[in-house]
Structures are given as C-alpha cells and as structure tokens.
Amino acid sequence: MTNAIILGGSRGIGKAISDALKKIEINVFTASKNDIDTSDLKSVKEFIKNHNQTDILILNTGGPAPKQFFSITEEDWKLYHNQLFLGFCTILQNIKINDGGYIFLISSNVIKEPNPKLIISSAYRAAFSEVFKILSKDYAQKNISCINIAPGPINTDRTRELIKNVKEYEKTLPMKRLGEPEEIGNFVKSIIENKIKYLTGVTINFDGANSNYIF
Amino acid sequence: MTNAIILGGSRGIGKAISDALKKIEINVFTASKNDIDTSDLKSVKEFIKNHNQTDILILNTGGPAPKQFFSITEEDWKLYHNQLFLGFCTILQNIKINDGGYIFLISSNVIKEPNPKLIISSAYRAAFSEVFKILSKDYAQKNISCINIAPGPINTDRTRELIKNVKEYEKTLPMKRLGEPEEIGNFVKSIIENKIKYLTGVTINFDGANSNYIF
Amino acid sequence: MTNAIILGGSRGIGKAISDALKKIEINVFTASKNDIDTSDLKSVKEFIKNHNQTDILILNTGGPAPKQFFSITEEDWKLYHNQLFLGFCTILQNIKINDGGYIFLISSNVIKEPNPKLIISSAYRAAFSEVFKILSKDYAQKNISCINIAPGPINTDRTRELIKNVKEYEKTLPMKRLGEPEEIGNFVKSIIENKIKYLTGVTINFDGANSNYIF
Amino acid sequence: MTNAIILGGSRGIGKAISDALKKIEINVFTASKNDIDTSDLKSVKEFIKNHNQTDILILNTGGPAPKQFFSITEEDWKLYHNQLFLGFCTILQNIKINDGGYIFLISSNVIKEPNPKLIISSAYRAAFSEVFKILSKDYAQKNISCINIAPGPINTDRTRELIKNVKEYEKTLPMKRLGEPEEIGNFVKSIIENKIKYLTGVTINFDGANSNYIF
Numbered sequence: 001m002t003n004a005i006i007l008g009g010s011r012g013i014g015k016a017i018s019d020a021l022k023k024i025e026i027n028v029f030t031a032s033k034n035d036i037d038t039s040d041l042k043s044v045k046e047f048i049k050n051h052n053q054t055d056i057l058i059l060n061t062g063g064p065a066p067k068q069f070f071s072i073t074e075e076d077w078k079l080y081h082n083q084l085f086l087g088f089c090t091i092l093q094n095i096k097i098n099d100g101g102y103i104f105l106i107s108s109n110v111i112k113e114p115n116p117k118l119i120i121s122s123a124y125r126a127a128f129s130e131v132f133k134i135l136s137k138d139y140a141q142k143n144i145s146c147i148n149i150a151p152g153p154i155n156t157d158r159t160r161e162l163i164k165n166v167k168e169y170e171k172t173l174p175m176k177r178l179g180e181p182e183e184i185g186n187f188v189k190s191i192i193e194n195k196i197k198y199l200t201g202v203t204i205n206f207d208g209a210n211s212n213y214i215f
Numbered sequence: 216m217t218n219a220i221i222l223g224g225s226r227g228i229g230k231a232i233s234d235a236l237k238k239i240e241i242n243v244f245t246a247s248k249n250d251i252d253t254s255d256l257k258s259v260k261e262f263i264k265n266h267n268q269t270d271i272l273i274l275n276t277g278g279p280a281p282k283q284f285f286s287i288t289e290e291d292w293k294l295y296h297n298q299l300f301l302g303f304c305t306i307l308q309n310i311k312i313n314d315g316g317y318i319f320l321i322s323s324n325v326i327k328e329p330n331p332k333l334i335i336s337s338a339y340r341a342a343f344s345e346v347f348k349i350l351s352k353d354y355a356q357k358n359i360s361c362i363n364i365a366p367g368p369i370n371t372d373r374t375r376e377l378i379k380n381v382k383e384y385e386k387t388l389p390m391k392r393l394g395e396p397e398e399i400g401n402f403v404k405s406i407i408e409n410k411i412k413y414l415t416g417v418t419i420n421f422d423g424a425n426s427n428y429i430f
Numbered sequence: 431m432t433n434a435i436i437l438g439g440s441r442g443i444g445k446a447i448s449d450a451l452k453k454i455e456i457n458v459f460t461a462s463k464n465d466i467d468t469s470d471l472k473s474v475k476e477f478i479k480n481h482n483q484t485d486i487l488i489l490n491t492g493g494p495a496p497k498q499f500f501s502i503t504e505e506d507w508k509l510y511h512n513q514l515f516l517g518f519c520t521i522l523q524n525i526k527i528n529d530g531g532y533i534f535l536i537s538s539n540v541i542k543e544p545n546p547k548l549i550i551s552s553a554y555r556a557a558f559s560e561v562f563k564i565l566s567k568d569y570a571q572k573n574i575s576c577i578n579i580a581p582g583p584i585n586t587d588r589t590r591e592l593i594k595n596v597k598e599y600e601k602t603l604p605m606k607r608l609g610e611p612e613e614i615g616n617f618v619k620s621i622i623e624n625k626i627k628y629l630t631g632v633t634i635n636f637d638g639a640n641s642n643y644i645f
Numbered sequence: 646m647t648n649a650i651i652l653g654g655s656r657g658i659g660k661a662i663s664d665a666l667k668k669i670e671i672n673v674f675t676a677s678k679n680d681i682d683t684s685d686l687k688s689v690k691e692f693i694k695n696h697n698q699t700d701i702l703i704l705n706t707g708g709p710a711p712k713q714f715f716s717i718t719e720e721d722w723k724l725y726h727n728q729l730f731l732g733f734c735t736i737l738q739n740i741k742i743n744d745g746g747y748i749f750l751i752s753s754n755v756i757k758e759p760n761p762k763l764i765i766s767s768a769y770r771a772a773f774s775e776v777f778k779i780l781s782k783d784y785a786q787k788n789i790s791c792i793n794i795a796p797g798p799i800n801t802d803r804t805r806e807l808i809k810n811v812k813e814y815e816k817t818l819p820m821k822r823l824g825e826p827e828e829i830g831n832f833v834k835s836i837i838e839n840k841i842k843y844l845t846g847v848t849i850n851f852d853g854a855n856s857n858y859i860f
Contacts, residue, residue: 041719069780070738074686077731085768086722093715112430113642114775122779123730126644127772130759133429134767135714140389140424152413174355179413187414190405198367198394199402201424209355209416212543213643214348214556215327215430256504284565285523289471292516300553301507308500328857329560337564338515341859342557345544349552350499427758428858429771542860563859570819570854582843604785609843617844620835628797628824629832631854639785639846644778645757645860 002192003027004056005095007036012156013106014060016185024193026056038087039079045090053096056192059088060106062158063125066117076120084124089131097144100197104188105132105148109207112150117162129203136201145200147191152207154179175208217407218242219271220310222251227371228321229275231396235404241271253302254294260305268311271407274303275321277373278340281332291335299339304346312359315412319403320347320363324422327365332377344418351416360415362406367422369394390423432622434458434486435525437466442586443536444490446615454623456486468517469509475520483526486622489518490536492588493555496547506550514554519561527574530627534618535562535578539637542580547592559633566631575630577621582637584609605638648672649701650740652681657801658751659705661830669838671701683732684724690735698741701837704733705751707803708770711762721765729769734776742789745842749833750777750793754852757795762807774848781846790845792836797852799824820853 004021008014009030018030029051036047038061064080088105097103107125114122129148136146153159153169155178163169170177184206191199205211219236223229224245233245244266251262253276279295303320312318322340329337344363351361368374368384370393378384385392399421406414420426434451438444439460448460459481466477468491494510518535527533537555544552559578566576583589583599585608593599600607614636621629635641649666653659654675663675674696681692683706709725733750742748752770759767774793781791798804798814800823808814815822829851836844850856 069734069776069783072734072738074731074735077734081726081731085772086719086726089714089717089722090719093717111775112644114644114779116779116782119776119779122775123772126775127730127768130429130756130767130771131714131764134759134761134764136424137389137761138714141391143390146424154413174352174416175358175413176356183409183411183413186409187406187411190409190411191402194398194401194405196398196402196405198369198390198398198423199419199421201389201422201426202420203430204414204419205417206414207416208413209351209361211416214345214542214544215418284519284561284568287519287523289516289520292519296511296516300557301504301511304499304502304507305504308502326560327859329564329859331564331567334561334564337560338557341560342515342553345541345552345556346499346549349544349546349549352546353499429757429759560859566854567819571821573820576854584843604782604846605788605843606786613839613841613843616839617836617841620839620841621832624828624831624835626828626832626835628799628820628828628853629849629851631819631852631856632850633860634844634849635847636844637846638843639781639791641846644775645848 001027002055004058005029005031005051005054006058006060007031007038008060008062012158013151013154013181013184014058016181017058017188020185020189024189039083041082041087041090044087048091048094051095053098055098055101057095057097057103058106059103063108063118063121066162067120069119072120080120080124084121085128088128092135097139099142099144101144102192103139103144103146107148107150109150109152109205109211112213113211133201140200143197145197147199148203149184150203150205151184152179152205152210154181154184156181173208173210179206179208216242217270219273220244220246220266220269221273221275222246222253223275223277227373228366228369228396228399229273231400232273232403235400239404239408254298256297256302256305259302263306263309266310268313270313270316272310272312272318273321274318278333278336281377282335284334287335295335295339299336300343303343307350312354314357314359316359317407318354318359318361322363322365324365324367324420324426327428328426348416355415358412360412362414363418364399365418365420366399367394367420367425369396369399371396388423388425394421394423432456432485434488435481435484436460436488436490437468438490438492442588443581443584443611443614444488446611447488447618450615450619454619469513471512471517471520474517478521478524481525483528485528485531487525487527487533488536489533493538493548493551496592497550499549502550510550510554514551515558518558522565527569529572529574531574532622533569533574533576537578537580539580539582539635539641542643543641563631570630573627575627577629578633579614580633580635581614582609582635582640584611584614586611603638603640609636609638646672647700649703650674650676650696650699651703651705652676652683653705653707657803658796658799658826658829659703661826662703662833665830665834669834684728686727686732686735689732693736693739696740698743700743700746702740702742702748703751704748708753708763708766711807712765714764717765725765725769729766730773733773737780742784744787744789746789747837748784748789748791752793752795754795754797754850754856757858758856778846785845788842790842792844793848794829795848795850796829797824797850797855799826799829801826818853818855824851824853
C-alpha cells in the first residue's frame with residue numbers, strides 16, 4: 001500500500017490533492033494545522049516523531065497576509081521563515097521518503113515574478129525552491145521525483161482574501177477565470193497514477209498563461 | 216469525437232504520445248515525414264490544405280545532426296529554420312485549434328541550457344518557444360492550453376545517435392537512466408484525459424533532474 | 431590602436447555607443463545601413479570582405495515594425511531571420527575578433543518577456559542570444575568578452591515609433607522616464623576602458639526596473 | 646559630497662569596491678565585521694543608529710562554510726538567515742538611501758544555478774534577491790538604482806577556502822582563470838562615475854562565461 005502525507009490538506013489546493021489521491025490506491029494522511037503547524041518548529045518536531053516515513057509527501061502551506069516591506073516586523077520574518085522554509089527543511093531532514101516515491105512542493109508563481117504585496121512569500125518560497133532543486137538530484141538516485149508546482153491565481157479562500165473583486169479580476173486573466181484546485185489535484189494524481197518519474201527537478205507554473213517570463 | 220494530429224509520430228516521443236492517446240477516446244492522426252516534412256514549406260502547405268482544424272495538436276520534429284558553429288552553412292540554417300521554426304509558425308497560422316483544445320510543443324531542454332553541439336536546435340527551438348509563449352495568451356481566451364515540454368535525455372533513436380556510449384552516459388545522470396518516451400506519452404495523455412486546462416503558457420523540463428538552472 | 435566596428439551606428443543606441451567609444455583611444459568604424467544591411471546576406475558578405483577582423487564588435491540592428499502573428503508573411507519571417515539572426519551568425523563566422531577583444535550584442539528585453547506586438551523580434555533575438563551564449567565559452571578562451579545587453583524602453587526614434595504617447599507611457603515606468611542611449615553608450619565604454627573581462631556570457635537587462643522576472 | 650557605505654569591506658570583493666570608490670570623489674565608509682556583523686541583529690541595529698543615511702550602499706557579506714543538507718542544524722539556518730537575509734532587510738528598512746543613489750547587492754551565481762555544497766547560501770541569497778528585485782521598483786521612483794551582482798569564481802580568500810586545488814580548478818573555467826575582485830570594483834565604480842541609472846532591477850552574472858543557463 002502506498003502512503004501519502006499531505007500538509008495543509010484541510011482546504012484549498014491541499015484538500016484538492018487529498019481528494020484526488022483518495023480516488024486511487026493510496027493511503028492518504030491529510031494533515032491539518034492541528035496535526036502540524038509548520039510555523040512552529042516544536043509542532044514540526046512532534047509531527048515527525050509519529051510520521052517518520054512515507055511514499056508521497058505534499059509540502060503545502062498557506063502564506064502570510066499581504067504586507068508592504070517597510071511594515072514587516074522581525075517577528076513576521078521569523079514566523080514565516082519557519083512556516084515557508086525552515087519547517088519544510090526540518091521535515092525533509094527527518095521524514096524518510098521511500099524509494100520510488102514522490103515529493104510535491106506547492107509553492108507559488110511569485111517565486112519567478114515576485115509580488116510586492118507578497119514579499120515574504122516571494123522570498124521564502126524562492127529560498128525553499130533552491131533547496132528543493134538541489135535535493136532533487138540526490139532524491140533522483142533513489143528514484144524519488146521532486147516536482148515544484150508554482151500556482152498562479154487559483155480559486156481558493158486564500159485568493160478570495162487577497163483579491164477584493166474576484167469577478168473583475170478574472171476578466172484580466174488570459175483564461176478569464178481562476179484555476180480550480182481540482183486541476184492541480186488531478187495533475188498530481190495523474191503523475192503518480194501513471195508512474196511518471198522522469199518529471200523531476202522541475203518547477204511547473206500552473207497559472208493559466210498569466211506569467212510573462214518566457215520560461 | 217476528439218481529434219488529434221501528431222507530427223513526427225512515427226518514432227520516439229511522437230510515437231509514444233500517439234500510442235498513449237490511442238488508449239483514450241481520441242481519433243489520432245499520426246503524421247510521419249511522408250505526410251508532412253516541416254523542413255519543406257511546400258509540404259507544410261499541402262498538409263494544411265487537408266488538415267485545417269483539430270482539437271489537439273502535437274508539434275514535434277527531430278533536430279539536426281550535431282555541428283559546430285563554424286561549420287554550419289547558410290543552407291543548414293535555412294533548412295532548420297524551416298524545420299524547427301517556420302514550419303510550425305505556418306501550421307499555427309493555418310490550422311484552426313477548436314475551442315477547449317490543446318497544443319503541445321515538444322522542444323528540448325537545450326532552450327534553457329544551450330548545447331554547443333546542438334546550436335541550431337538551441338537557437339530555433341528557443342525562437343519558436345517565444346512565439347508559443349506569446350500565442351498561449353491568445354489561445355487561453357478560447358480555453359486552448361499550450362504546453363511546452365522540454366525533454367532532456369530520452370531513450371530514443373535520436374539520443375542513441377547523439378550519445379556514443381549510452382550505458383556510460385546513463386551513469387552520469389541523476390536518475391542513472393534515460394527517460395522513457397512513454398513517460399512523456401502518458402504525461403500528455405493524462406493532462407488531456409483529466410481535462411487539466413490551467414496548465415498553459417508553461418515550459419516543463421522533462422529531464423530527470425538533469426538541468427542545473429533553478430527554474 | 432584598438433579597432434571597433436559598430437553596426438547600426440548611425441542613430442539610437444548604436445550611435446550613442448559610437449560617440450562614447452570615440453572619447454577613448456579607439457579607432458571606431460561606425461557602420462550605417464549603407465555600409466552593411468544585415469537583412470541582405472549579400473551585403474553582409476560584401477562587408478566582411480573589407481572588414482575581416484576587429485578588436486571590438488557591436489552587433490546592433492533595428493527591429494521590424496509591430497505586427498500581429500496572424501498577419502506575418504513568409505517574406506517577413508525570412509527577412510527578419512536574416513536581419514536579426516543569420517546576418518549576425520555570418521558575421522561571427524567570418525570576422526575574426528582579436529584576442530582580448532569584446533563583442534557586445536544589443537538585443538532587447540523582449541527576449542526574456544516576449545511582447546505580442548514584437549513577436550518577430552522576440553523570436554529571432556532570443557535565437558541569436560542562444561548562439562551568443564554558446565559562443566561566449568569559446569571566445570572566453572581567447573580572453574574575448576561577450577556581453578548581451580537587453581534594453582528596455584530607450585529614448586530612440588524606434589521607441590517613439592512604437593509608442594504613441596511617450597509622455598503618458600513614461601508615467602507608467604518605474605523610473606518615470608525612458609532610458610537614454612548615452613547610458614548604454616557609457617556603460618559599454620566603461621567596461622572597455624576599465625578592461626573588465628570577467629563580465630562575459632551574460633545577458634544584462636537595461637530597462638530601468640521595468641521587467642518583472644526575478645533574474 | 647557623495648557618501649558610500651560598504652559592508653564586508655575589509656577583504657575580497659568588498660575591499661576591491663572600497664578601493665575603487667576611493668579613487669573617485671566619494672566619501673567611503675568601509676565597514677568591517679567589527680563595525681557591523683549582519684549575522685547579529687543587535688549589531689545591525691547598533692550600526693544603523695550611527696549610519697541612518699547614505700548615497701551609495703554596498704550590501705556584501707561572506708557565506709557559510711560548505712555543508713551538506715542533512716548536517717545543517719537549526720542554529721546554522723538561523724545564523725545565516727540573519728547574515729544573508731534578515732540583516733540586509735533590517736538595513737534597507739532603516740538606512741535611508743538619498744535620491745539619485747545606488748544600492749549594489751553582491752550575491753552569488755548560486756542563486757541561479759544552486760550549488761549542493763552552498764545550499765544555505767543558494768537559498769538565502771535567492772530570498773534576498775527577491776526582496777531586492779521588488780524594492781528596485783520603489784527605489785526607481787527616487788532615481789535610486791538597484792544592481793544585483795552575482796559573482797562566479799572570484800580570486801578571494803573565500804574561493805581559496807572552498808576550492809582545494811585552485812590551479813587545477815582554473816583549467817576547467819572558460820577563461821582559464823578566476824575573476825579578479827578589481828574587475829567587480831571597477832565595474833561598480835564606472836557605473837557610479839558615469840552616472841548610469843537605467844541599469845536597475847537587474848541581476849548581473851559576473852562569472853567569466855561559467856554559467857550554462859541562457860540568461
């Protein structure tokens with residue numbers, strides 16, 4: 001039986017991945033913030049005591065509320081350094097991924113085209129993407145695939161908090177709509193289901209043609 | 216019934232995509248070099264007379280033999296300008312993609328990390344990737360997804376021509392093996408099968424963690 | 431005495447580089463379109479007969495008028511393939527750059543963030559940037575530096591043709607102004623003047639913080 | 646009189662920039678680790694009390710000793726989070742840059758092509774590069790230029806610590822040598838000296854054609 005741990009699985013993209021993986025022969029542990037709060041290293045350490053290995057790991061967590069650079073406090077930086085970076089590092093240092101497994105990172109398209117309102121998220125998600133890229137080469141030797149999905153505007157509670165008038169916003173998007181969490185959920189499922197392994201060490205924009213950078 | 220046209224479908228990655236799509240409810244036209252030779256604009260124009268619309272289009276073609284910059288002739292440049300760039304532009308100008316369709320471009324990871332032996336391929340595949348990126352925003356308005364797959368070392372005849380000692384080469388790769396064409400075939404199939412549409416305007420390295428660039 | 435050849439030197443950025451280099455101990459040949467028309471390979475071949483070596487080479491040429499993808503003709507593609515790509519390749523295949531020299535390519539920031547109105551320019555300038563990157567490693571062995579400058583909106587005739595209301599446009603830019611050709615001219619001059627050689631194999635956005643991509 | 650503050654100015658690249666700027670009409674404050682230790686936020690806060698504004702700021706600091714991912718401790722992460730990221734953020738939040746000024750960040754080419762031995766540096770320098778990119782658009786409105794220089798192998802004590810056999814290593818480099826700190830020093834000087842302002846929001850590889858990524 002294949003086991004999966006999904007962080008931030010109680011809503012949004014995490015929940016959609018959880019729902020999708022439950023449709024195939026996978027034993028899914030859907031972690032909510034009660035199970036593990038990546039902004040709190042104690043909580044992370046407690047979690048990894050009870051979950052020290054898995055076949056599939058989904059690294060996923062929400063981001064901070066929008067804040068301009070000059071109003072970000074030292075406490076803000078440190079909190080989100082834990083939540084978006086150090087918690088994930090600690091997890092990868094301690095949870096063994098079984099050979100032939102998968103690690104999916106749900107980051108954000110702000111890592112490529114940083115957003116002034118999401119400066120904390122742009123910074124720390126990029127930092128962890130560097131770590132994840134480096135580790136993908138090591139994990140490859142154990143046939144473990146590392147896939148960094150960088151979503152653009154997805155139809156989640158989070159997006160509705162960030163965007164005031166979603167209807168108006170959607171008109172400005174190339175696809176004239178937000179992405180659906182289920183599209184990402186099904187994408188993750190289909191890679192696992194089809195045993196696609198060579199797709200690794202990669203960052204995949206999932207943003208409905210919204211980004212402008214060539215790659 | 217959904218229709219697909221697959222260029223360069225008689226072998227390698229093209230054939231794998233063709234085989235994969237035949238497993239789902241798709242009416243696949245697998246074009247060989249006899250049907251359309253993208254290096255010959257007359258052949259392209261003849262082809263588009265008989266194939267002026269489709270739901271799914273796979274833009275795929277082989278590359279030139281390795282050649283150092285100073286030995287490339289004007290004829291070489293012009294031939295591969297047709298094959299890797301202008302033929303594809305002509306196709307997109309003339310074949311209507313039906314609303315809700317898909318266009319997959321099979322390019323190469325040399326577009327991001329150019330290869331001195333594959334200088335022609337690096338140049339013209341990058342050029343067409345620029346066109347494809349721009350068009351993805353227009354196609355998005357018709358719910359057509361544009362996905363640029365940039366393969367690394369895949370187990371094809373082409374790779375075996377380029378690499379002398381494949382066994383030795385494989386030892387240098389992070390995954391210790393070439394990618395299988397079927398992995399790309401199944402990847403394409405699963406996107407279509409799962410109706411994943413928001414994955415568009417994107418270039419996806421498919422290279423077994425072989426590239427070094429962060430994104 | 432150090433010799434320089436500057437293509438497209440009669441106006442805009444080319445002229446600014448020419449003016450700047452004349453201020454230091456350099457023997458500048460400022461080529462106008464009458465001397466060499468890179469869209470015409472015969473003209474290129476004639477030019478290289480008389481200019482078969484130099485210390486400093488500035489690859490610079492104007493781009494096409496804006497045109498939407500579906501209205502670009504085969505003749506357009508071929509003309510600008512010559513002008514923006516093949517002419518430059520032919521030049522590098524035939525003009526010897528003396529050891530310790532410099533090659534500057536004036537491309538455009540559309541190579542990183544392609545522009546639908548400048549689709550031809552985005553494609554072929556990217557293609558040549560691939561060639562230039564590859565060659566930079568060879569040239570490095572002869573202590574020749576290859577620097578790709580990718581300008582954003584610069585105060586040239588060209589920009590005033592592309593942008594209807596320059597005053598309004600400037601208000602949308604981070605610096606609230608176009609860049610001045612002299613800034614690029616002085617930049618090129620100062621690199622040569624200070625014998626900075628390790629800056630090579632690099633693409634440098636010169637766009638007043640206008641681009642959004644992280645790198 | 647123009648004032649400059651140079652962090653990490655007692656050796657290597659910092660010292661070379663300091664030496665270069667002293668040759669022009671600039672009042673240079675060369676900060677050593679005794680003046681400000683960016684890994685210690687108390688030290689940073691003390692420093693900014695006495696240096697609350699400048700015209701030119703050079704953000705420069707050494708990186709950690711090489712360490713594999715699985716041996717990095719929580720203390721390591723937190724120390725270098727301060728040194729490479731949070732110290733710099735605190736400085737930019739508190740030191741006013743005068744209108745028309747310059748901020749140079751000396752990062753590393755590992756931000757684009759991350760290095761497994763320099764994983765901490767790859768991560769946090771990338772994170773700060775995101776912040777710096779975002780801020781460049783704000784600073785542009787005050788005619789302040791933000792230039793991120795990403796050096797490759799430069800002839801510093803640091804490089805000699807990282808590389809065992811420098812002579813052998815140099816043979817593997819395109820230019821067959823390390824870069825000289827003076828090349829970066831003179832580069833910075835010449836931008837300031839020539840009042841080049843439109844070069845901003847940019848990351849400049851300074852690596853002797855060593856990197857492989859196209860841009």
